[in-house]
Amino acid sequence: MKKKVTIDGIELTLSHPDEISSEWIGQKRYIQQLLAAWMVVDSTDIPMNPRLIGKPGVGKTTLAAAAAKLIDKKIYIFQATVDTRPEDLLIVPVIASGNQITYHASSLVTAMIEGGVCILDEGNRMSEKSWASLAPLLDHRRYIESIIAGIKVKAHPDFRLVTTMNDDASTFEIPEYIHSRLQPQILIDFPDSEEEYQILKTFLPFAEDDILKEITKFLQRAHKSGEKYSVRDGLNIGRFVSKRVSQNSNYKSDEALFEAVKMILGDEGIFYLK
DSSP states (O other): OOOEEEETTEEEEOOOOOOOOOOOOSOHHHHHHHHHHHOOOSTTOOOOOOEEEEOTTSOHHHHHHHHHHHTTOOEEEEEOOTTOOHHHHSEEEEEOGGGOEEEEEOHHHHHHHHTOEEEEETGGGSOHHHHHTTTTTSSTTOEEEETTTTEEEEOOTTOEEEEEEETTOOSSOOOHHHHTTSOOEEEOOOOOHHHHHHHHHHHOTTSOHHHHHHHHHHHHHHHHTTOOOOHHHHHHHHHHHHHHHHHOTTSOHHHHHHHHHHHHHOHHHHGGGO
C-alpha cells in the first residue's frame, strides 16, 4: 500500500523509494565532495544541488546512491528524458475508479516530502520548460508549485538533490539560471587500473581472475586512447564470458573474451585486446 499525505486539502499518493546497488569502490574524493555539497553548516545555510558529470557507465548513479546510504537517506530516482514534462517532474493527475482524479507525487516530490535524496538521472536530456518548474526548488525558496494540483510543496529540511549528466549525450543546453543553481560540478573520471579491477571483482565474484585482469587491461588501453568504453562495458563482457565458458567447458576463456568484446563493443573494440 502506497503512503498518502494531505497538503492544503489535496491528497497525494507518494512514490516508493528505490533499492539499488550502492557500493562505491575507489576515488573516495568524489563521495567527500558530494557529501560536502549536501552539508548545512549554519542555520542560515542551505544544501547545494551538485551535478555529477561523466561518460556513461562511470558510476554516477552508483556514487549518488552510495553517498545517500552513508547519510542514511532513502533514495528516489527520477529518470529524465526528452519527453519529460513539468507535471511528470512534480504531481501527476490519475483517473481512478468512479472517474475520480487522484494526484500522484513524482519520486522527486516524494523525496522532498519524506526528506530523502532525489537522484535526477540524465538531467541534461530535459527541456528548459521542465527545468523552469524546478527553479524555486533549487534556490533558497526550496519549494515546488504544482499548477495541476493547485498546491505548493515545501522541501523537508533533510531533502537533498543531485543531478547526473552524461558529458557526451546532452540533448538540451541547460539554461544559465538553472546552471548556476546546479553547483558544484563534480567531474567523474574513469577509475585507475587497480580500482577498475576491484570493481570487476566485486560485481563478478564468479568470473575467472585471469579474465578480470585481461578485461582491466583492455579497459585501461581504451581509456588511454580516449575511447568511451566504461567499467559497465567491462562488467557486461565479463558476465558474458562467464556464461559462455559455463555453457561449454571446452570453450577457452580467451576465445570467449574475443567473442564477447566483438558482440558487445563491435569490431573496433577488438583492437584493444592486443
